[in-house]
Amino acid sequence: MAHNGEKDPISGVETTGHEWDGIKELNNPLPRWWLYVLYATIIWSIGYWIVMPAWPTISSYTKGAIGYSQRAKVAGELEKAAEAQSVYRDKIANSDLQGIMADHELLEFSLAGGGAAFGDNCAPCHGSGAQGFKGYPNLNDDNWLWGGTLDDIYTTLKYGIRSDHDETRFNQMPAYGTDGILDRAQIRDVVQYVLALNGQDHNAKQSAAGKTIFEEQCVACHGEGGEGIQEMGAPNLTDNIWLYGGTPEEIHKTVAESRNGVMPAWVDRLSDETLKQLSVYVHSLGGGQ
Amino acid sequence: MASTEEAYGSPQGGATGTADQPAVETINVEAVNAKERRSLYASRVKVHPKRTQGTFRRIKWIVMLVTLGIYYLSPWIRWDRGDSIPNQAILVDFPARRFYFFFIEIWPQEVYYITGLLILASFTLFLVTSLAGRVWCGYTCPQTVWTDLFVTVERWIEGDRNARIKLDKMPWTFAKIRKRVVKHSIWLLISIATGGAWVFYFADAPTLAGQLLRFEAPASAYLFIGLFTATTYLLGGLAREQVCTYMCPWPRIQGAMFDEDSLLVSYRGYRGEPRGKHKKGESWDGRGDCVDCKQCVAVCPMGIDIRDGPQLECIQCALCIDACNQVMPKVGRPKNLIAYDTYRNLDAAARGESARPRLIRARSILYAALICVTGLIMLVALISRSDxxxxxxxxxxxxxxxxxxxxxxxxxxxxxxxxxxxxxxxxxxxxxxxxxxxxxxxxxxxxxxxxxxxxxxxxxxxxxxxxxxxxxxxxxxxxxxxxxxxxxxxxxxxxxxxxxxx
Known part of the structure; x- marks a missing residue:
């Protein structure tokens, strides 16, 4: 392997003396400035360590001479974005909900902002598309427990339902079975009647018996025809839209044990502008009245 | 075994020593840092291209004028598009996410027009390369054009090749310093103009020009001008041929694109060899036309000798053709000892035959067909573009x-x-x-x-x-x-x- 200035016979280029399985490396020298570029990058990296955050320490890291921080940069950008939005936010704060709906710019801003706030705060229960789950209402349809006008939605959002806020929307359906108000057969009859109200398969005889019980026990809240009373938060029982399911078993459980779901009050968690944006957003989902 | 011996040094004739001559151990070893040992790094030898005149030099002047003209001036062309829409003919409007090119307006999702343009450009490059070698490198590559411009300035200030070599060796007198300062200042001005022209493609040129002069332009404008000033000065003024030889991947790729039928800048060895000095009146019998005047080497901006045959470094700028064509008539020999020629013809000529260049062949037909298809698709897409x-x-x-x-x-x-x-x-x-x-x-x-x-x-x-x-x-x-x-x-x-x- 001695270096002997051997030349490759074909190219006439000197070899480096390195050989692998008969293949010899030719010495086509790199330009020296290329080497200097390598040194320059090394020097650059040392400068970089000094100027920029670079090395981890036990509990922190070296901050660098100019104190650059991506977090701080993001925070600054967010602040700037918030500042740019403040024009709209101020307008929203000073406008009523109908005013927001009437102003194209405010409407678009609220839909975007409301959508984001919905994803952060409401989607865990109501679903990312507000499609709802069992016990959590679908906000896309036109069936509202407590009313679907902008102001109704705003109030619901603000104080919640059966929440710990003093102003909360509140009602309580008796647990007809557990509390012993009706016996099992009576509940079965009522269930048959409710099925009939929705045009579902039912037992006519039981349903007729149930009608009497319904008129005694239920119309006070759900109305004469069972179409619900929004002021009391009593659901419409005739539209075949069910919060807890529309099978005879589920309806039976609802009547016997009652349900009484809870929505938190958001007034202390979100700003009023955000609540207004959320109201507009939920209203825009398709069911707004 | 052999390696072990080498490693420890093999005793040569140790045992064969005679009685009156004590055995001396000779070791087969070489000093690691022997003087002769070639360095792994090469120092740069400066190239001083000599001035030349001729057809190809003229073509290069025209190409330089046109390409630089397009680059520096096109952002200033106006194109009326109506109210509140930029009226700059060529504009890459990043904030509004639009690209304007005369009557064409492209939205970000229509970037396939640019893809098509790039495909078209590549195929054109392939076609031209397969027909006539590194035309792109030799005439139109920005690196070539700007280097040419910088060398022209250098020649204008410091004189031609010999004067420049002399100046390089001179001690630092006032005259030398003056020339160097003037040269680098002009280089810098060109570089600034180059960097400056770049940013005009991204904003309304007259507005930005005003802002730049009043120092009110956005920081990014100054940053990019600085960046392009630095790269132009560095690559065009200082690095020159080093960029093509060491940095650019293109020479390696282009080598695969021409074949024995491509017209390449070639020294016709069959005519030129054996070369040698020639005195007036001497017979030309038994010798070649090359008088070994080395004019072709002196004018070469890449610092190579075309007579060594095709080389990676050669950008095929054809200046050696011009240089040789000035010499040949003087010695009474026909022109084009160096010329655009094909490998096939050079081979044939060496055997005393000749081969016509075949421009129409599978490769060129394929490239031309691909260009037509791509162009057609682009055209249809553009015409049928809906607003x-x-x-x-x-x-x-x-x-x-x-x-x-x-x-x-x-x-x-x-x-x-x-x-x-x-x-x-x-x-x-x-x-x-x-x-x-x-x-x-x-x-x-x-x-x-x-x-x-x-x-x-x-x-x-x-x-x-x-x-x-x-x-x-x-x-x-x-x-x-x-x-x-x-x-x-x-x-x-x-x-x-x-x-x-x-």
């Missing part, structure tokens, strides 16, 4: 909503792209559903929706389509959204679906 576009996205969650009267509602996000420079009102309707009722937040409702879109803008909004329960018999109904502009009758359509319960 109205509609995208429809069906809601995924929930896929449908049942309303209290039993009717079914689907939600869609509609995106209308108005590429015209005026406000347009459209009618949105749905085909494929009977009794469909449309509504959009803030836009009203009906079987036809009226919506307006601002000039040169995209507008996105949610549309609800509601159908009575008895009109839906399938889980999935194929529908089509139709967007009509009543003022000019233009229509955009987009497929979607309407989903109902199972």
């Amino acid at each position: 109205l576009d509609l995208n429809v996205l069906h809601d995924r969650n929930p896929v449908f909503v049942t309303l209290s009267d039993g009717s079914i509602r689907n939600g869609y996000t509609l995106k209308i792209l108005n590429k015209q420079h005026s406000v347009r009102s459209f009618q949105v309707s749905v085909e494929g559903l009977s009794d469909a009722e449309l509504s959009a937040v803030g836009e009203g409702e009906g079987t036809n929706l009226e919506v307006s879109v601002k000039p040169d803008r995209l507008r996105s909004f949610r549309v609800f389509v509601t159908v009575p329960a008895d009109k839906i018999d399938k889980e999935v109904t194929d529908i089509e959204f139709v967007l009509t502009d009543p003022s000019d009758g233009s229509v955009a359509r987009n497929d979607s679906i309407f989903r109902g319960p199972k």
Whole structure:
């Protein structure tokens, strides 16, 4: 392997003396400035360590001479974005909900902002598309427990339902079975009647018996025809839209044990502008009245 | 075994020593840092290209004038597009996300036009390379053009090749310092102009020029001018041929693109060899035409000798042809000892035959065909480009909503792209559903929706389509959204679906 200035016979280029399985490396020298570029990058990296955050320490890291921080940069950008939005936010704060709906710019801003706030705060229960789950209402349809006008939605959002806020929307359906108000057969009859109200398969005889019980026990809240009373938060029982399911078993459980779901009050968690944006957003989902 | 011996040094003739001459151990070893040992790094030897005149030099002047002219001046061309739309003919408008090129306006999602342009450019490059070698490198590459410009300035200040070599060796006198300062200043000015011209492609040129002069331009403008000033000065003024030889991958790739039928700048060895000095009146019998004047070497900006045959470093600028063609008539020999020629012909000529260049061959036909196809597709795409576009996205969650009267509602996000420079009102309707009722937040409702879109803008909004329960018999109904502009009758359509319960 001695270096002997051997030349490759074909190219006439000197070899480096390195050989692998008969293949010899030719010495086509790199330009020296290329080497200097390598040194320059090394020097650059040392400068970089000094100027920029670079090395981890036990509990922190070296901050660098100019104190650059991506977090701080993001925070600054967010602040700037918030500042740019403040024009709209101020307008929203000073406008009523109908005013927001009437102003194209405010409407678009609220839909975007409301959508984001919905994803952060409401989607865990109501679903990312507000499609709802069992016990959590679908906000896309036109069936509202407590009313679907902008102001109704705003109030619901603000104080919640059966929440710990003093102003909360509140009602309580008796647990007809557990509390012993009706016996099992009576509940079965009522269930048959409710099925009939929705045009579902039912037992006519039981349903007729149930009608009497319904008129005694239920119309006070759900109305004469069972179409619900929004002021009391009593659901419409005739539209075949069910919060807890529309099978005879589920309806039976609802009547016997009652349900009484809870929505938190958001007034202390979100700003009023955000609540207004959320109201507009939920209203825009398709069911707004 | 052999390596072990080498490693420890093999005793040579140690045991064969005679009685009166003690055995001396000779070791087969070489000093690691022997003087002769070639360095792994090469120092740069400066190239001082000599001035030359001729056909190819003239072509290069023209190409330089045209390419630099296009580069420096085109941002200043105006093109009226109407109110509130930039009137710069060529503009990459990043903040507004538009690319303007004369009558063409491209939105970000239409970047395939640029892809097509790049494909077209590549195929053209391939075709030209297969026909006539590194034409791109030799004539039009920015590195070549700017280096040429910088060398011209250098020659103008410091004189031609010999004067420059002399100046390099001179001690630092006042005259030398003056020349160097003047040269580098002009180089810097060219570099600044180059960097400056670059940013004008990204903003309104006259406005930005004013801002730059008043030091009110955005920091990024100065940053990019600085960056391009530095690279122009460094690459065009200082690095020159080193860029082509060591940095650029293209010479390696182009080598694979020409073949024995490509016209390449070649020294016709069959005519030139054996070379040698020639005195006036001497016979030309038994010798070649090359008088070994080395003019071809002196003019070469890459510092190579074309007579060594094809080389990686050769950018095929053809200046050696010009140089040789000035010499040949003087010694009374025919021109074109160095010329564009093919390997095939050089081979044939060496055998006393000749081979005509074959420009039309499988490779060039293929490239030409690909260029035509790509060009045609581009042309069709450009002509059929609509100034109205509609995208429809069906809601995924929930896929449908049942309303209290039993009717079914689907939600869609509609995106209308108005590429015209005026406000347009459209009618949105749905085909494929009977009794469909449309509504959009803030836009009203009906079987036809009226919506307006601002000039040169995209507008996105949610549309609800509601159908009575008895009109839906399938889980999935194929529908089509139709967007009509009543003022000019233009229509955009987009497929979607309407989903109902199972």
